[in-house]
Amino acid sequence: MDKQKAREKEVTRRNFLKMMGTLGLVGATATLAGCSKEPAGGGGWLPQQYQVASSWPTQVRGRVPLDPFSPSLTRDDEKCILCGQCVEVCQKVQSVFGYYQLPIKDNIVCVNCGQCALWCPTAAITERDEVQKVIEALEDPDKFVVVQTAPATRVALGEEFGLPAGSWVQGQQVAALKQMGFDRVFDTNFTADLTILEEGTELINRITGKETGRPLPQFTSCSPGWIKFCEYYYPYLIPNLSTCKSPQQMFGALVKTYYAKQNNIDPKNIVSVSIMPCTAKKFEAARPEMNDAGQYWNSEEEIRDVDIVLTTRELARLIKHYGIDLAALPEEEYDPMMGEGSGAGLIFGATGGVMEAAVRTAYFVLTNQPAPEVLFNLTPVRGLEGVKEASLEIPGTGTLRIAVVHGLGNARPVLEAVRRGESPYHFIEFMCCPGGCVSGGGQPRTSLPPSDEVREARIASLYQKDASYKLRESHENKEVIELYETFLDHPISELAYKLLHTKYTDRGDNFVAKKLS
Amino acid sequence: MAYNKFDTPGKGVLIDLSKCVGCGSCSLACKMWNDLKFDDKFPDQGPDAKLSDKNWTAVRFHAVEKDGQPVFRFVKNQCLHCQQPACESACFSRAFQRTESGATIYYPHLCVGCRYCMLACPFNVPKFQWDQTFPLVTKCQMCFGRIEKGEAPACVGVCPTNVMTFGDRDELLALARKTIESDDKYVKHIYGEHEAGGTNWLYISDVPFEQLGFRTDVTTRPIPEYSHEFLKYTPPVIVAWGGLLSGMYIYTKRRNKIAKEEKKDMSV
Numbered sequence: 001m002d003k004q005k006a007r008e009k010e011v012t013r014r015n016f017l018k019m020m021g022t023l024g025l026v027g028a029t030a031t032l033a034g035c036s037k038e039p040a041g042g043g044g045w046l047p048q049q050y051q052v053a054s055s056w057p058t059q060v061r062g063r064v065p066l067d068p069f070s071p072s073l074t075r076d077d078e079k080c081i082l083c084g085q086c087v088e089v090c091q092k093v094q095s096v097f098g099y100y101q102l103p104i105k106d107n108i109v110c111v112n113c114g115q116c117a118l119w120c121p122t123a124a125i126t127e128r129d130e131v132q133k134v135i136e137a138l139e140d141p142d143k144f145v146v147v148q149t150a151p152a153t154r155v156a157l158g159e160e161f162g163l164p165a166g167s168w169v170q171g172q173q174v175a176a177l178k179q180m181g182f183d184r185v186f187d188t189n190f191t192a193d194l195t196i197l198e199e200g201t202e203l204i205n206r207i208t209g210k211e212t213g214r215p216l217p218q219f220t221s222c223s224p225g226w227i228k229f230c231e232y233y234y235p236y237l238i239p240n241l242s243t244c245k246s247p248q249q250m251f252g253a254l255v256k257t258y259y260a261k262q263n264n265i266d267p268k269n270i271v272s273v274s275i276m277p278c279t280a281k282k283f284e285a286a287r288p289e290m291n292d293a294g295q296y297w298n299s300e301e302e303i304r305d306v307d308i309v310l311t312t313r314e315l316a317r318l319i320k321h322y323g324i325d326l327a328a329l330p331e332e333e334y335d336p337m338m339g340e341g342s343g344a345g346l347i348f349g350a351t352g353g354v355m356e357a358a359v360r361t362a363y364f365v366l367t368n369q370p371a372p373e374v375l376f377n378l379t380p381v382r383g384l385e386g387v388k389e390a391s392l393e394i395p396g397t398g399t400l401r402i403a404v405v406h407g408l409g410n411a412r413p414v415l416e417a418v419r420r421g422e423s424p425y426h427f428i429e430f431m432c433c434p435g436g437c438v439s440g441g442g443q444p445r446t447s448l449p450p451s452d453e454v455r456e457a458r459i460a461s462l463y464q465k466d467a468s469y470k471l472r473e474s475h476e477n478k479e480v481i482e483l484y485e486t487f488l489d490h491p492i493s494e495l496a497y498k499l500l501h502t503k504y505t506d507r508g509d510n511f512v513a514k515k516l517s
Numbered sequence: 518m519a520y521n522k523f524d525t526p527g528k529g530v531l532i533d534l535s536k537c538v539g540c541g542s543c544s545l546a547c548k549m550w551n552d553l554k555f556d557d558k559f560p561d562q563g564p565d566a567k568l569s570d571k572n573w574t575a576v577r578f579h580a581v582e583k584d585g586q587p588v589f590r591f592v593k594n595q596c597l598h599c600q601q602p603a604c605e606s607a608c609f610s611r612a613f614q615r616t617e618s619g620a621t622i623y624y625p626h627l628c629v630g631c632r633y634c635m636l637a638c639p640f641n642v643p644k645f646q647w648d649q650t651f652p653l654v655t656k657c658q659m660c661f662g663r664i665e666k667g668e669a670p671a672c673v674g675v676c677p678t679n680v681m682t683f684g685d686r687d688e689l690l691a692l693a694r695k696t697i698e699s700d701d702k703y704v705k706h707i708y709g710e711h712e713a714g715g716t717n718w719l720y721i722s723d724v725p726f727e728q729l730g731f732r733t734d735v736t737t738r739p740i741p742e743y744s745h746e747f748l749k750y751t752p753p754v755i756v757a758w759g760g761l762l763s764g765m766y767i768y769t770k771r772r773n774k775i776a777k778e779e780k781k782d783m784s785v
């Protein structure tokens with residue numbers, strides 16, 4: 001021990017001497033002697049692309065600006081290596097960065113999609129971590145903590161626990177959530193089915209002219225990154241957006257009204273958590289207007305429809321925090337009342353899924369006949385092509401023309417066509433992230449940058465399960481039927497409109513969009 | 518004093534503040550290239566961004582008004598690399614030296630820690646390492662090693678929106694003039710053209726400079742013209758320091774020798 005101490009002392013003294021040697025306290029001597037050594041600085045490094053003679057421009061450089069108050073994303077400068085991958089995806093894939101004129105006005109233009117987080121090789125960009133908030137809620141005995149899980153998390157969460165891409169872990173996810181102490185574990189697929197009924201009715205009303213001032217084509221509205229993009233760059237097309245809230249927000253509004261009422265729970269004590277593949281969902285949940293439960297109860301106190309949004313990656317951290325081995329869990333079932341979901345609701349997680357789900361129900365509603373087999377494997381709108389289209393003959397109604405777009409860069413030409421009045425479609429599904437929610441900004445970083453292979457594996461898993469389900473049409477969902485019978489009455493009823501529909505914000509004034517040639 | 522040591526004004530950087538989106542790439546690049554630490558107390562980006570011994574450059578956020586509308590602007594600060602640097606003339610130990618390339622660079626081994634440079638600099642640039650046992654002065658070096666090789670400074674090369682242009686000061690001035698004259702949005706002033714006798718880093722902006730935290734009361738007379746007045750007091754100081762420092766030097770050498778011998782023992 002003593003020896004050790006003595007040594008430490010020596011080392012300290014040596015460090016002292018080393019400092020003395022390198023420090024400029026001998027400076028005056030050196031000055032007088034007139035010699036000079038190295039100037040300060042330049043001891044570090046920069047990535048290869050910045051090591052160029054002169055100020056030649058480089059292709060991949062810098063990084064995206066992030067709003068320090070963004071509810072969705074944060075960045076750790078100590079990890080950033082200025083690789084430029086975030087700019088690459090934001091500009092080339094999402095067409096957000098660089099699509100506005102400089103100087104900026106009073107907005108850091110960002111749709112909160114989190115694709116930059118998915119591409120960032122060092123995970124310098126991550127979701128704003130809210131795991132701790134959930135832990136606090138779970139540990140508070142006075143809180144009734146409910147959770148909903150999005151369609152796409154169950155085919156990706158396993159990857160955080162070493163399982164191959166696309167592994168189906170729905171039952172294990174439910175089991176883990178129950179083990180951690182959530183009071184109720186529900187399924188967003190339930191409100192995905194509900195969305196189909198609300199949005200499908202809206203579409204039919206637009207086609208038949210019942211919804212005045214609501215033009216065709218109708219745009220889907222479940223993807224909050226896409227919504228913000230439309231609000232920014234195409235505010236004059238806001239009337240084309242379906243007024244339906246996203247399934248997450250429908251769920252949040254219903255949990256604190258319908259579920260609370262039927263089960264005699266004080267909505268103020270409910271903490272509504274959602275598990276999403278998406279970082280924009282955090283932004284969506286924080287929109288000021290998303291407090292319809294508060295309006296419903298005429299509450300003075302603020303009641304948010306969704307209190308906390310966790311990404312799939314955050315859920316993995318939460319599960320690990322509780323020391324639960326996801327892969328080893330037995331499968332469990334969602335809780336009743338808001339836990340049933342059809343195959344149609346499930347495939348919301350893949351690009352084209354909302355459309356396929358919608359036409360299954362639309363066919364039934366318009367013809368009163370069961371949908372034909374082809375609508376249960378609607379290949380033209382499946383797969384990873386950027387823009388997909390199909391047309392369907394609906395007896396007694398005519399031809400329904402539909403299109404599916406994913407990745408915001410792919411949306412621009414379609415939107416331009418709509419603007420010029422040249423779009424032949426009635427209904428267009430837009431998803432912000434390439435591949436749809438399966439490759440959302442909050443999903444596990446299973447390949448870097450995200451690869452189509454991983455996307456395909458997750459998508460395949462969703463379609464396989466849909467094919468294996470008995471319940472494959474949204475309007476057959478018994479819990480949804482019960483919801484209408486006991487609470488909402490019918491699609492787009494007054495109450496449904498209050499709780500399940502929303503308005504959009506014109507963000508065109510926040511910046512000057514760049515003119516596109 | 519002969520300050521026109523170099524025939525050419527040298528290299529510089531033109532910063533167009535209207536193009537900055539506040540991504541912070543430049544301040545991070547500076548940290549990476551110069552191996553600087555991060556400091557929670559002194560952020561290098563945001564509303565409280567400040568130059569410090571660890572932040573040789575900082576991007577400060579300003580919420581201001583333009584044409585009655587609220588706007589966000591970001592200002593990248595760093596040493597302006599004066600053509601006739603006050604820091605250099607204040608420094609009797611020649612730790613600051615203006616070079617032919619236009620960069621004013623700092624040699625730590627020459628610095629005696631007197632901090633005259635900090636008093637002299639009209640832009641409050643040099644920073645002292647207060648938390649070090651043997652502190653030095655620090656500041657932006659214009660990535661001297663890089664510009665010697667013909668590369669742009671680290672911060673310039675990483676900017677994704679081309680806020681900064683690196684080049685000969687004369688050409689940058691011409692470019693700046695052309696830019697502000699051909700576009701109404703710009704304030705008709707090139708900051709650094711005359712401030713402190715001219716600086717090698719120049720700024721143009723669409724928001725008046727005083728609203729963005731720039732010192733607009735800086736004299737246009739080169740600072741060294743004042744500072745050799747004040748420098749005449751330095752000779753006695755340097756003699757006193759010299760005596761002390763020579764003593765330290767001898768001490769250091771002796772201890773070094775001992776240290777080396779001790780190391781030998783240690784490695785057994």
Ligand code: SF4
Pocket residue numbers: 062063064075079080081082083084085086087116119120121122123124125
């Ligand atoms: S992708 Fe990540 S590491 Fe690369 S520049 Fe962007 S933030 Fe930095």
Ligand code: SF4
Pocket residue numbers: 064065073086089090094096097109110111112113114115116117
């Ligand atoms: S979240 Fe999306 S829009 Fe925002 S910076 Fe990242 S990639 Fe760009």
Ligand code: SF4
Pocket residue numbers: 596597598599602603604605621637638639640641642643656
């Ligand atoms: S700005 Fe200050 S530190 Fe930089 S060269 Fe001028 S006087 Fe020296």
Ligand code: SF4
Pocket residue numbers: 062536537538539540541542543544576591593675676677678679680681
């Ligand atoms: S890198 Fe360019 S855009 Fe980003 S903060 Fe610096 S000057 Fe502004």
